[in-house]
Amino acid sequence: MVGIALVADRNTATSFKLAGLKAVYGVATANEAEKCIRELSEEPDVAIILVTQRVVNEIYGTIEKIIERKYPLIIPIPSTEGPVEMKTDLIVELIRRKAGIEVKL
Secondary structure, eight states: OOEEEEEEOHHHHHHHHHTTOSEEEEOSSHHHHHHHHHHHHHOTTEEEEEEEHHHHHHTHHHHHHHTTSSSSEEEEEOBTTBOOOOSSOHHHHHHHHHHOOOOOO
């Protein structure tokens, strides 16, 4: 069982591999990221997909379709280059959709 997977730029992916995460996918383009996330979202063993903020911003349409499902949970994380301003706060959106609660940060 994989449980957690990461889709990120190659530098961030290398850092997570060194930290011991097994399911790590380094991508260079938005198309690669979109394909990888779609495939991971169909895997029954993947419950959480960590995705760098930059990738989330680049393929938000795809991410938005996947977060409609119960699993996998997609969690945006900063890359090794630092945080990026998000188009929308994915965690707040998830809480609103799943729990019906409006969160103000």
